Amino acid sequence: MHEKITASQLKKAMRGEIEVLFEQVVEAVNQAQAGQIIPESEGPVRYATGLFRQRLYGKALQLRQQHSEPAFSPSARRGGPEVGE
16 A cells, blocks of 8 residues: 655755755845845745755655665565575
8 A cells, every 4th residue: 555645744854955045045135235136036046946846846755755665674585495495
C-alpha cells in the first residue's frame, strides 16, 4: 500500500530551507538600488525560488518514496543459503 505524505511532514522537512529562501529574497531586495528594486532583485529572487522549488519537489518525492517502501530487514532472508555455499 502506498502511504501518502502530508503538508505538515513536508513543512517540517523543509523548515530550514524556507528560512534560507526568505533570507535570500530579503537580501536581494535590500541590496537593490532605490528606483531599481525590481530590475536588480528580480533575477536573484527568481534564481533562489527556482532552486527552492527543485529542492521542495525533490524532498516531497523522497518523503513519498520513504513512506511507500516497506522497511528493509536483512534478517528477513535468514535461513536461506549463505554466500559461498
